[in-house]
Amino acid sequence: MATVRLPLGSWARLAAPALLLLLGACASVGDYGTGYPDRGYPQQASRQALVGEVRNVDHGNRRFLVQEQNGGRADVAYDDRTRLVYEGREQPVAGLEPGDRVRVLASRDGGLWRAEDIEVLQDARTGGSSGDGYGMEHRGAISYVDSRTREIGYTEGGYTGGEQRVSYDSRTLVEYRGQRYPVDALERGDLVRMSLRRGERGWVADRILVEVSARER
Secondary structure, X not given: OOOOOOOHHHXXXXXXXXXXXXXXXXXXXHHHHOOOOOOOOOOHHHEEEEEEEEEEEEOOOOEEEEEEOOOOEEEEEOOOOOEEEEOOEEEOHHHOOOOOEEEEEEEEEOOEEEEEEEEEEEOHHHOOOOOOOOOEEEEEEEEEEEOOOOEEEEEOOOOOXXXXXXXXOOOOEEEEOOEEEOHHHOOOOOEEEEEXXXXXXXXXXXXXXXXXXXXXX
């Protein structure tokens, strides 16, 4: 068979389109095929803002439950990379407590949400109407009950902490799991939510709801 020899210029003209196609394919793989660098964070499209009230907190396992304003519930986990902001300042996530209103930027991981950023919209301990006819509310852990002075001592957790005292009287109600108890049934370490009212000696505990008994902790 006779061999057809093409001039060198003809080879160049034939090879140029093929070379451009090859370079274009390489550029496509390099620009789009690898996606974003893998830093352990999900892509933006998988993130969602959860807005609602914190109901339960388990800082030992780094989890908390959010009752969303749309009626749903979200089980949320956090880690060392999670950032919490309150009144424009970054705070430790360990300060999060039941009753805080939050906006959480989180990503879905199976049945669990993983928080990246938490914004505290309203601190549970700033006071305000409880919505059930009572006055200001405070949350904390019981440190003592003095029946002689009719005084309750408690330690506030969360962002500021500190030892606090409040009076009680014959009108003070203590509730735990739907049943009523005398004030002296409170124990050191009980986690409580207290509705307060003004009295002659200052703030008086009107209603004390035991959220977590010290015996359960």
